[in-house]
Amino acid sequence: MRISASSATHEPVTMHAEVGKTLFWEGDECDHVCELSHGVVRGVTISEDGERQVTAFFFAGDQIGLPVTDYYRYSAEAVTFVSYVRYARHSWRNALIESCRSDGKLLKSIGAEQDPIFRRGLLIGRIGALTRLAAFLSSLIDRLDPSPRGLVFPLLQVDIADYLALTPETVCRSLRRLREQRIIDMPAHDRLLILDPAALELTAHLGLRANP
Amino acid sequence: MRISASSATHEPVTMHAEVGKTLFWEGDECDHVCELSHGVVRGVTISEDGERQVTAFFFAGDQIGLPVTDYYRYSAEAVTFVSYVRYARHSWRNALIESCRSDGKLLKSIGAEQDPIFRRGLLIGRIGALTRLAAFLSSLIDRLDPSPRGLVFPLLQVDIADYLALTPETVCRSLRRLREQRIIDMPAHDRLLILDPAALELTAHLGLRANP
DNA sequence: CGAACGTTTGATCACGATCAAAATAGGTGG
DNA sequence: CCACCTATTTTGATCGTGATCAAACGTTCG
Numbered sequence: 044m045r046i047s048a049s050s051a052t053h054e055p056v057t058m059h060a061e062v063g064k065t066l067f068w069e070g071d072e073c074d075h076v077c078e079l080s081h082g083v084v085r086g087v088t089i090s091e092d093g094e095r096q097v098t099a100f101f102f103a104g105d106q107i108g109l110p111v112t113d114y115y116r117y118s119a120e121a122v123t124f125v126s127y128v129r130y131a132r133h134s135w136r137n138a139l140i141e142s143c144r145s146d147g148k149l150l151k152s153i154g155a156e157q158d159p160i161f162r163r164g165l166l167i168g169r170i171g172a173l174t175r176l177a178a179f180l181s182s183l184i185d186r187l188d189p190s191p192r193g194l195v196f197p198l199l200q201v202d203i204a205d206y207l208a209l210t211p212e213t214v215c216r217s218l219r220r221l222r223e224q225r226i227i228d229m230p231a232h233d234r235l236l237i238l239d240p241a242a243l244e245l246t247a248h249l250g251l252r253a254n255p
Numbered sequence: 256m257r258i259s260a261s262s263a264t265h266e267p268v269t270m271h272a273e274v275g276k277t278l279f280w281e282g283d284e285c286d287h288v289c290e291l292s293h294g295v296v297r298g299v300t301i302s303e304d305g306e307r308q309v310t311a312f313f314f315a316g317d318q319i320g321l322p323v324t325d326y327y328r329y330s331a332e333a334v335t336f337v338s339y340v341r342y343a344r345h346s347w348r349n350a351l352i353e354s355c356r357s358d359g360k361l362l363k364s365i366g367a368e369q370d371p372i373f374r375r376g377l378l379i380g381r382i383g384a385l386t387r388l389a390a391f392l393s394s395l396i397d398r399l400d401p402s403p404r405g406l407v408f409p410l411l412q413v414d415i416a417d418y419l420a421l422t423p424e425t426v427c428r429s430l431r432r433l434r435e436q437r438i439i440d441m442p443a444h445d446r447l448l449i450l451d452p453a454a455l456e457l458t459a460h461l462g463l464r465a466n467p
Numbered sequence: 468c469g470a471a472c473g474t475t476t477g478a479t480c481a482c483g484a485t486c487a488a489a490a491t492a493g494g495t496g497g
Numbered sequence: 498c499c500a501c502c503t504a505t506t507t508t509g510a511t512c513g514t515g516a517t518c519a520a521a522c523g524t525t526c527g
Contacts, residue, residue, distance in 0.1 A: 111362050163376050164376035165308060
């Protein structure tokens, strides 16, 4: 069920999405840009043979669904409860042109959406489940909200698996290994503590083998 | 050795690059856009631990190095002898704004560069060396120039390996398997014949297991 | 309380990496 | 034209990682 096209106006509209709801659908025409103000969104594509992939995770401040292609290349699904502002393509385009004209730096928001997707490619191009997971967590730490008991970590392991091109079992085991090595801790399923950022970085960059 | 910044003018310049030469470097500021008029270019990144990845292959007609980020995210290297037109960022920006205004479709050239990168992510996120290779070849057939003895296929297997996140050995064996199955043929090292496009598509999309 | 979903753990197996070496192609100079 | 050198491809053998299958456990929500 797609978002009701209730407002015929082209002005920006503030909207909300419950957990699991879809902001826009893969294959639909790119006629809305969503600027996230609160919550986490995952980009999802389903291959023809039904294989699911998570192409990126997006956070508050990110703009997603920019019309660099005619049709959305992924579905945007709410991982948590999400608030966002929806712009019609036309109004967004004008903003872009204006921004292009004013500052030398242009297309900043486009880079902000494309870059995570680009980096995922690099991530899963590297070998080693532990390496991938460490690099992934490392890239997340400055995007997650802090809380008394650690960073708020609302991602499902299933989604992480589909993001890293691994199975849920492997993600689980790799997380356990990081816990055993006292690099991270997870006091709750949705809490993450980085105990040793340096070791995490090291695990991410070195082509480490599995067993100590 | 980078391209000499001979022309201080900001006007478009037609340039050439020998095999192996670099059009622009990963990490450099994005102040030039290159529009390929002839030849094949590979996008290359080197991870901190020295791992090489080929992020995309580009062909005649493609524009690369668009300033969606401040710095180039990959080096552009000539796979074959390459002719291209180099635009200064400023002049390109004006062209973009103009194009934005005129037709409803905007940012077409940006999509043209970003889309291959996006699709590589999807490709290597799927399991199976044979699947990846088949999907890769399938995506190439309409970009390669025809010749009397098959499509001109100038890509090195090493590059294909770094593109598909496989080893050269695996690429070689997978190619052999496709030859054995009479799906493709390679009369020469730089020639490719698609004998059975349907079977190629099938191999690409089905999650096929290895042995018949 | 029970059902659905996600996580955890265990056991086995297959695919692709790795190591090693031969074969082929490409290029250069005698 | 052949000898020689390098780069790339090809083939073989072994090994290890992560997929797969199966089942138990924990959470969440009706």
